[in-house]
Amino acid sequence: MTNLPKPTQKPANPNFSSGPCSKRPGYSLEALKESALGRSHRAKIGKDKLAEVIERTKAVLGIPADYRVGIVPASDTGAVEMSLWSMLGARGVDMLAWESFGKGWVNDVTNQLKLEDVRVLDAPYGELPDLSAVDFSRDVVFTWNGTTSGVRVPNGDWIADDREGLSIVDATSAVFAMDIPWQKVDVLTYSWQKVMGGEGAHGMLVLSPRAVERLESYTPNWPLPKIFRLTKGGKLIEGIFTGATINTPSMLCVEDALDGLKWAESLGGLSALIKRSQDNLQVMEDWVGQTAEVEFLAADENTRSNTSVCLKITADWFKALSEGDQAKAAKKVVAVLDAEEAAYDIGAYKEAPVGLRIWCGATIEASDLKLLTPWIDWALSEVSKEFS
Incomplete structure (x- = not known):
């Protein structure tokens, strides 16, 4: 390789990490001055902040009015795990994997949940599995964007409109950067720390009416820890989707998430x-x-x-x-x-x-x-x- 001269100008922002990702341009801690630090997330100010994150998220992403959006523990991983443990097992499941996180969900379903009727459709790094082979009479679990392979599904056209099972989507490095056709999605998860450059430890869970129906009509035959429980007495815990979080959130991170959403709105x-x-x-x-x-x-x-x-x-x-x-x-x-x-x-x-x-x-x-x-x-x- 030919010797090259050393460049003289550097990027103004050298933070190119894929998670946690760079903060928005012009970010300053001054943006967090209105945070409800030292206040209970159960107090009106805390509930209002959490509800504002949910409502602004719905507006920016164009999420249908009859979909639920909630803030849950443990980042995208927590949101995915509570979805798998709460909803799978009602029917067979097709697991799609073409990078490390998809493979991780396969491992959880086969080795932790130990489901018997599991089909794994996989592909090497850099490629996608055969999407035409997916059986939508079954539940389907996949990552919209393979964060560690740089491969995404091209669109949602391959997802059946008349599916019998649920489409469960890990979209943590896709949402806010790719077009998500919501009518094709029953469960979607992500974290603030990816495309919006927010702080970690908090997950977002989006449920379609079909997903809610599954939760209210199906009870897994394994125990669920408290942070995975989305129903009580056979009904969805509605409070999770209005800002009454399962456990204590960081109000500093909440304010940071609001800053990112406001920035998105300011761009258009x-x-x-x-x-x-x-x-x-x-x-x-x-x-x-x-x-x-x-x-x-x-x-x-x-x-x-x-x-x-x-x-x-x-x-x-x-x-x-x-x-x-x-x-x-x-x-x-x-x-x-x-x-x-x-x-x-x-x-x-x-x-x-x-x-x-x-x-x-x-x-x-x-x-x-x-x-x-x-x-x-x-x-x-x-x-x-x-x-x-």
């Missing part, structure tokens, strides 16, 4: 957020199209994520290395960029193929991505000297 709402992410992906596509050093892990542009952009290193010097040395070289590239304060936390996920992962959600500026790419070129050039 969901369409503006999606456009920002798409524009960011375009910057990456333009760069990848001009270099032989990297390629997208997702080869099909129709299923390529516009948030968690995953790249494999394809430079000749890199491909000539052993598998172990490739891992060392990729880590060195990440370390060089970190030391230069040009990019933080852009290594591939630990269970994913060796490479880079760059967050391109709405809180990232396209101008920063344009400044980042020459730094990656330079870092690859520098590291090649050590490994060639």
Whole structure:
């Protein structure tokens, strides 16, 4: 690889982590000055703040009026787990997996819940399973966007309108950046810490009327811990979906979530957020199209994520290395960029193929991505000297 000059200009914001993700442009702790710190979340001020998060979320995402939206414990993981443990088992389930988090849900359903009627439709990193093989007479569990593979479902057209089972969707790195057709979704989960750049530990749970019907008509034959319980006496606990959370939330995180939602509204709402992410992906596509050093892990542009952009290193010097040395070289590239304060936390996920992962959600500026790419070129050039 040709020696490259060291870039002279760095991204104004080098935070390209895929979770927790970058805060919105112009973020300041001053935005949290109205937070209800030291107040009970059961007091009127606390309940009002929590209800405001729910109502603004519905408005920004265009969630149908008859869908429930609740704030639940333990980030997206908690929201997914309470959905699986509360609703699965009523019928067979198709589990889709093409990256680490989807595989994690498969493990939970097969090895923890120990359901007997489970079909696993999987695919290697960079690809999707055969979506036409999904049986919608069964429940279906999948990630809308594979955060660790950079592969997303192309749309919701493959989800049956007349499905008998529930569609249960982990959308934590998709919602607010991709178009979610709500009529195709029965259960959707996410956390504040992804596309909106909020703080962690809190999950969001969206339920369709069909999901509520399942909860009120089906009781699993296993015990449920308190933080998973969505019903009482055979009826949905409505308070969860009006701001009466199961456990104590952080009112500081709640205020932070409100700040992100207000920022989204100021931009013009969901369409503006999606456009920002798409524009960011375009910057990456333009760069990848001009270099032989990297390629997208997702080869099909129709299923390529516009948030968690995953790249494999394809430079000749890199491909000539052993598998172990490739891992060392990729880590060195990440370390060089970190030391230069040009990019933080852009290594591939630990269970994913060796490479880079760059967050391109709405809180990232396209101008920063344009400044980042020459730094990656330079870092690859520098590291090649050590490994060639």
